[in-house]
Amino acid sequence: MKIKALTAVAAILLSVPAFVAADEDAELIVNGDTELVTRTAAPAHLEGAMDEVLSGWRFRADETQSLQADDFDNPGMIFVDQGMDDWNKVEGSEGKSCASCHGDVEDGMAGVRAVYPKWNETAGEVRTIAQMVNECREDRMGAEKLGYTSAKMARMEALISVQSRGMPVDVAIDGPAAEMWEKGKEMFYTRTGQLELSCANCHEDNYGNNIRSDHLSQGQINGFPVYRLKNSKLTTPHGRFKGCVRDTRAETYKAGGEDFIALELYVASRGNGLSVEGVSVRN
Amino acid sequence: MASGVKPRVKAPKKAAAGETVTIKTLISHKMESGQRKDGDGNVIPRSIIHRFTCDFNGQNVIDVNMEAAISTNPYFQFEAMIPEAGDMVFTWYDDDGDVYSTTKSVAIG
Amino acid sequence: MEFSRRDTLVLGLGAAVATVLPLRAFAAADEAIATFTGGAEAGAGGITLTAPEIAENGNTVPIEVSAPGAVSIIVLAGGNPTPGVATFNFGPLAGDQSASTRIRLAGTQDVIAIAKMADGSFVKAASTVKVTIGGCGG
Numbered sequence: 162m163k164i165k166a167l168t169a170v171a172a173i174l175l176s177v178p179a180f181v182a183a184d185e186d187a188e189l190i191v192n193g194d195t196e197l198v199t200r201t202a203a204p205a206h207l208e209g210a211m212d213e214v215l216s217g218w219r220f221r222a223d224e225t226q227s228l229q230a231d232d233f234d235n236p237g238m239i240f241v242d243q244g245m246d247d248w249n250k251v252e253g254s255e256g257k258s259c260a261s262c263h264g265d266v267e268d269g270m271a272g273v274r275a276v277y278p279k280w281n282e283t284a285g286e287v288r289t290i291a292q293m294v295n296e297c298r299e300d301r302m303g304a305e306k307l308g309y310t311s312a313k314m315a316r317m318e319a320l321i322s323v324q325s326r327g328m329p330v331d332v333a334i335d336g337p338a339a340e341m342w343e344k345g346k347e348m349f350y351t352r353t354g355q356l357e358l359s360c361a362n363c364h365e366d367n368y369g370n371n372i373r374s375d376h377l378s379q380g381q382i383n384g385f386p387v388y389r390l391k392n393s394k395l396t397t398p399h400g401r402f403k404g405c406v407r408d409t410r411a412e413t414y415k416a417g418g419e420d421f422i423a424l425e426l427y428v429a430s431r432g433n434g435l436s437v438e439g440v441s442v443r444n
Numbered sequence: 445m446a447s448g449v450k451p452r453v454k455a456p457k458k459a460a461a462g463e464t465v466t467i468k469t470l471i472s473h474k475m476e477s478g479q480r481k482d483g484d485g486n487v488i489p490r491s492i493i494h495r496f497t498c499d500f501n502g503q504n505v506i507d508v509n510m511e512a513a514i515s516t517n518p519y520f521q522f523e524a525m526i527p528e529a530g531d532m533v534f535t536w537y538d539d540d541g542d543v544y545s546t547t548k549s550v551a552i553g
Numbered sequence: 554m555e556f557s558r559r560d561t562l563v564l565g566l567g568a569a570v571a572t573v574l575p576l577r578a579f580a581a582a583d584e585a586i587a588t589f590t591g592g593a594e595a596g597a598g599g600i601t602l603t604a605p606e607i608a609e610n611g612n613t614v615p616i617e618v619s620a621p622g623a624v625s626i627i628v629l630a631g632g633n634p635t636p637g638v639a640t641f642n643f644g645p646l647a648g649d650q651s652a653s654t655r656i657r658l659a660g661t662q663d664v665i666a667i668a669k670m671a672d673g674s675f676v677k678a679a680s681t682v683k684v685t686i687g688g689c690g691g
Contacts, residue, residue, distance in 0.1 A: 464648030464649065465648065466648075477657070479634055499644075499646075500646050503644065503645050503646045504644025504645060504646065505643075505644050505646045505647050505648075506641060506642065506643055506644060506647055506652065507642040507644060508639055508640065508641050508642070508652070509639060509640040509642070510639050511635065511637035511638055511639060512635065512637075512657075513630050513633055513635070513637065513638040513639075513656050513657045513658075514638065514639060514654060514655070514656060514657070515612060515613045515614075515654075515655040515656055515657050516612070516613075518654070518655075519653075519654055519655050520652060520653065520654050521617075521652065521653040521654075522641075522647070522648070522651065522652045522653070523647065523648025523649045523651065524646055524647065524648050525646050525647065525648045526646075527646070
């Protein structure tokens, strides 16, 4: 009895038509010179599911969209500044900073964000940027790990993301990464929680519709880390996944755990072709 | 000292004498409004930046009284008139007594 | 969803409280206005307040105020727990009498801007901003 009622409630919530002003044809050009692809043909593996992939940017109101058009207006960029300070800061027993080995972040991290999560041959597993940062810190800097979804990690991810801004997301889904990718795909399409919702129920079947007063996006992560207006700070993919799963009233997974890494790989691949936005602004 | 407070200012490096230029300022600050409660139900006390000033060569451009309704990471955009070369000083005053400041030099050219 | 009697009662009371609150809040805004103008009447025209019609998130609502020739402009949020938002005082080197900022709005309400002009008169502008809340916050 109860389950039917909840499904009915969910169905009503999902059917409210969109009313928040969003310019369907707007383009995202940052600082007047960097054009970001926010809408493109869906990658091959999505054939039959979706024709087009759309960045979360396209689903936001005009005022939110315009915040991303200028690196000064973008409130997330101040965290990139702080990330830059961290990049050059010596930490740990080995007396090194990120810069000691990687040099200038513009050179050392160019193109990195666009291809992560990625199979790491030495480690024998799929790795995320956060995991690589922590590995460097522990093994090579002799410094303490950063909390996986902590503010410090978020701003480091933001700094690294900016170095791939404008580049198309291009994560590998075949070869050694295939197993994790399949796992992530299964998670995406599996209903979970008291509300029995899968990621796809909202982000594939209902993007463009409203859930209460929120405009549903495709759930792409090309813009991550994201400055959320809701709490005025940066959010990382696993931080966001945690909340989404919890909102289906399921017990949520651990940030940095295998489930979310698989999901991150799969969700990232759904956005192959969209530009890395290097600190996006969302709701 | 409120931790992690970092100012960020966008001002032109050069201007013509007498030109009006656009200034943008941002500072990372929580702006704790005094409306929130902690896990135990106790009100988290207000702790905000309550004043922002911009002066050029000692003359005031703008002086803003700020209340708790200014968003986290306060942002301001305004116009300044540049009569001559000099220094633009930006100052933020925190409830906790701290004062944050940054200076940008503007040349005439 | 099944509501217990307790739930229904609490919901009912909540709705009643919500109807009463705004009246008190607007009274506080009137007080703040009176303090700024010293009780003088504020006319219309000569001041522009730009705010979105629908704010996607109440935490960060961009607004702009402009009143050519003003000495200062006060901004108030009629429906916030405390109405004060900011007072912009323009100095001798202000390029014009305008300013933009981002504000917090607790809910749908009127944002009010009053400018004090150089001759001591006051002009006022107001804008209703709908603040949306809810959805899958995450």
